[in-house]
Amino acid sequence: MKRIDSIKNERIKAWKKLHTRKGREKAGMFMVEGHHLIEEALKSPIVVQVVLMTEEIVAPSNELINGCEMIVVSDQVMKEISETESPQGIAAICELPVSPAIDTLEGRYLLADRVQDPGNLGTMIRTADAAGMTGVVLGEGSVDLFNSKVIRSSQGSIFHLPVVKGDLLVWIQWLKEAGIPVFGTALEGASSYSAIEPQEQFALIVGNEGEGVSQEILDRTDQNLYVPIYGHAESLNVAVATGVLLYYLRG
Amino acid sequence: MKRIDSIKNERIKAWKKLHTRKGREKAGMFMVEGHHLIEEALKSPIVVQVVLMTEEIVAPSNELINGCEMIVVSDQVMKEISETESPQGIAAICELPVSPAIDTLEGRYLLADRVQDPGNLGTMIRTADAAGMTGVVLGEGSVDLFNSKVIRSSQGSIFHLPVVKGDLLVWIQWLKEAGIPVFGTALEGASSYSAIEPQEQFALIVGNEGEGVSQEILDRTDQNLYVPIYGHAESLNVAVATGVLLYYLRG
Numbered sequence: 001m002k003r004i005d006s007i008k009n010e011r012i013k014a015w016k017k018l019h020t021r022k023g024r025e026k027a028g029m030f031m032v033e034g035h036h037l038i039e040e041a042l043k044s045p046i047v048v049q050v051v052l053m054t055e056e057i058v059a060p061s062n063e064l065i066n067g068c069e070m071i072v073v074s075d076q077v078m079k080e081i082s083e084t085e086s087p088q089g090i091a092a093i094c095e096l097p098v099s100p101a102i103d104t105l106e107g108r109y110l111l112a113d114r115v116q117d118p119g120n121l122g123t124m125i126r127t128a129d130a131a132g133m134t135g136v137v138l139g140e141g142s143v144d145l146f147n148s149k150v151i152r153s154s155q156g157s158i159f160h161l162p163v164v165k166g167d168l169l170v171w172i173q174w175l176k177e178a179g180i181p182v183f184g185t186a187l188e189g190a191s192s193y194s195a196i197e198p199q200e201q202f203a204l205i206v207g208n209e210g211e212g213v214s215q216e217i218l219d220r221t222d223q224n225l226y227v228p229i230y231g232h233a234e235s236l237n238v239a240v241a242t243g244v245l246l247y248y249l250r251g
Numbered sequence: 252m253k254r255i256d257s258i259k260n261e262r263i264k265a266w267k268k269l270h271t272r273k274g275r276e277k278a279g280m281f282m283v284e285g286h287h288l289i290e291e292a293l294k295s296p297i298v299v300q301v302v303l304m305t306e307e308i309v310a311p312s313n314e315l316i317n318g319c320e321m322i323v324v325s326d327q328v329m330k331e332i333s334e335t336e337s338p339q340g341i342a343a344i345c346e347l348p349v350s351p352a353i354d355t356l357e358g359r360y361l362l363a364d365r366v367q368d369p370g371n372l373g374t375m376i377r378t379a380d381a382a383g384m385t386g387v388v389l390g391e392g393s394v395d396l397f398n399s400k401v402i403r404s405s406q407g408s409i410f411h412l413p414v415v416k417g418d419l420l421v422w423i424q425w426l427k428e429a430g431i432p433v434f435g436t437a438l439e440g441a442s443s444y445s446a447i448e449p450q451e452q453f454a455l456i457v458g459n460e461g462e463g464v465s466q467e468i469l470d471r472t473d474q475n476l477y478v479p480i481y482g483h484a485e486s487l488n489v490a491v492a493t494g495v496l497l498y499y500l501r502g
Contacts, residue, residue, distance in 0.1 A: 119370070123488045132481025153488075160483040227498065230383025232411040236494065237374045237404075243491035244498045247478065 002071045004052075007080040012073075015081050015093055021144040028096050030146035031081070034088040039064065040156035047095040054078050054089040068092070083148040096146065099164040105178040107134030107201055108250060111168055113217055114141035114208040115238060121145070122153025123239035124206070129157035131246040136161065139168035139217075141208075168205065172220050175203045183249070184213050184221035185241065193225040193244070198251025206242050253322045255303075258331040263324075266332050266344055272395040279347050281397035282332070285339040290315065291407035298346040305329050305340040319343070334399040347397065350415040356429040358385030358452055359501060362419055364468055365392035365459040366489060372396070373404025374490035375457070380408035382497040387412065390419040392459075419456065423471050426454045434500070435464050435472035436492065444476040444495070449502025457493050 004012060017023030018031045029049070032041050041048055042064040050069045053059060059070065078087045110128045115121045121143050128136050138145060145163055175182050182203045184190075205221065207213030218224055227241050236244070255263060268274030269282045280300070283292050292299055293315040301320045304310060310321065329338045361379040366372045372394050379387050389396060396414055426433050433454045435441075456472065458464030469475055478492050487495070 123491060126484050127487060127491050129482040130478075130480045130484040130487050155484065155486075157482075157484050227381075229381045230501070231380040231408075233377050233381040233406065233408050235406075236378060236381050237490065239488065240374060240378050240491055240494035243487065244494045247495045247499075250481070 002069070003073070004071055004077055005074045007077055009077070012077055012081060018093070019083055019148070021147070024096060024144070024146050030094055030096055030151075031083070031091055031148065032094055032151060033082060033084060033091045033148065034152075035060070035090055037151060037156050037159075038090060038092045040159045041092060041094055042068075044159035046097055046159060048092050049095060050093040052078065052081070052091045052093070057089040060090075084152075099166075100162050105174055105180060108246075109133065109135055109137060109171075109175065109180070109203040110242065110246065111137045111139065111171060111203055111205040112142050112207075113139045113168055113205055113213045114211070115206070116143055116209055118143050118147045118149035119153045120209065120237070120239045122150040122155075122158075124242045125150075125154040125161075125163060126157040127239060127243045127246060129154075129160045131243070131250055133161060133246065136163040137166045137168065137171050138163065139166065168217055169220065172203075172205075172217070176222070181223070182221045183245075184218045184224040185226065185245070186212060186218050186224040187226055187235075189218075190224035190226040192228050193248055196223065196225065196249075199249055202249050204242070204245055204249060206238055206245075209238055253320070254324070255322055255328055256325045258328055260328070263328055263332060269344070270334055270399070272398070275347065275395070275397050281345055281347055281402075282334070282342055282399065283345055283402060284333060284335060284342045284399065285403075286311070286341055288402060288407050288410075289341060289343045291410045292343060292345055293319075295410035297348055297410060299343050300346060301344040303329065303332070303342045303344070308340040311341075335403075350417075351413050356425055356431060359497075360384060360386055360388060360422075360426065360431070360454040361493065361497065362388045362390065362422060362454055362456040363393050363458075364390045364419055364456055364464045365462070366457070367394055367460055369394050369398045369400035370404045371460065371488070371490045372398075373401040373406075373409075375493045376401075376405040376412075376414060377408040378490060378494045378497060380405075380411045382494070382501055384412060384497065387414040388417045388419065388422050389414065390417065419468055420471065423454075423456075423468070427473070432474070433472045434496075435469045435475040436477065436496065437463060437469050437475040438477055438486075440469075441475035441477040443479050444499055447474065447476070447500075450500055453500050455493070455496055455500060457489055457496075460489055 024030045048068050180201045184205045275281045303324050431452045435456045
């Protein structure tokens with residue numbers, strides 16, 4: 001098997017650039033670390049180009065890695081390309097997926113308006129997957145989907161359902177034209193979520209950690225909802241609010 | 252006002268030890284950072300002994316800080332005692348509270364069995380606060396409540412409702428004697444949460460991120476519940492599941 005032992009290797013240098021959004025977009029690639037996430041990527045339509053492993057690591061099962069380049073690297077090289085403090089000894093270099101074309105809209109959608117924290121976005125995608133959502137749409141100004149912390153906290157869910165970037169104002173129009181009710185989340189001018197009935201199809205829009213969903217978007221929804229605060233907290237974490245609302249709305 | 256400019260100052264050295272659980276328990280003190288959290292601590296029954304500020308920071312309002320020692324510190328000293336990468340320039344040294352004595356049990360309780368991740372525990376406490384819970388009980392083996400990440404991710408909720416350490420098996424017995432139904436969370440041998448009705452009073456037990464609630468505890472609950480997974484995720488994040496269940500159960 002091929003080996004790379006030097007952190008000065010050109011490919012290693014190139015892969016290190018995948019740590020930034022700019023580097024990922026320029027290369028058209030992203031990196032995934034750890035056995036579980038790599039297995040999920042291999043089972044998904046994502047193209048895994050290269051799997052890097054340290055010597056003591058067991059490779060993923062043969063049928064899955066068919067077609068990937070396999071490279072053994074030294075611990076030092078793994079540490080160099082890893083974004084975690086304790087690398088798990090296996091990483092994969094994958095192609096950034098092309099957003100799937102949308103022909104017909106139906107089902108349940110989660111729309112994220114400028115969600116900034118990668119842990120929150122990953123947890124929201126995991127929650128949307130668990131709640132059986134059809135897809136997730138990330139508006140402009142959200143943290144990059146292929147940020148390593150987003151991938152990690154999604155626990156592989158980014159490989160389970162379509163997550164696309166889009167203009168939320170355009171999406172709201174499409175959803176309305178398809179007859180799908182669009183719910184924003186807001187603290188003012190909104191109804192308690194329990195005032196509405198669970199829905200066969202719906203879109204839920206959640207927003208930025210500090211500012212919530214932008215007014216421009218709230219003005220275009222069918223209805224805006226809030227989760228009541230019964231105690232003294234100022235608000236719920238956005239991923240927790242997403243869970244409460246998605247599970248309620250799908251009924 | 253008093254000033255400390257040297258990181259070799261004995262009090263600074265002593266406060267640095269509050270970064271660890273052992274250090275906090277030995278000193279009987281813990282540290283809080285940032286304006287918002289310090290204001291929340293000052294408004295709560297917690298005893299704030301010392302407030303440390305860098306020169307450019309505006310002190311909290313006078314009525315709140317009545318009785319605290321105020322010390323101006325250099326940026327270097329603030330950096331030395333801070334647990335964050337970008338210190339906010341204000342920190343407070345507080346007394347660890349004595350757990351409130353429980354006379355009569357009534358209301359709604361969240362019990363946490365060996366929750367390990369400080370961000371999860373803090374978010375769960377914030378969620379319990381938002382959902383109007385009466386109190387939170389941390390079983391043995393949970394991350395320390397006064398870990399700085401727990402405090403930060405609770406967004407001040409640890410100062411809003413009683414959070415006590417306790418033996419969960421003993422608590423389950425007390426709750427049952429008080430006529431409060433106790434619900435565990437489990438993937439097997441459990442009912443979908445929506446199969447039961449919202450409850451006036453209840454206790455919900457959530458568990459460790461990987462292993463869930465221990466079998467010993469599950470065997471003693473009135474009923475065990477799960478949140479259905481409709482998609483391909485293996486599970487929900489424990490703080491998200493807590494939110495879905497608390498909001499459903501309180502109705």
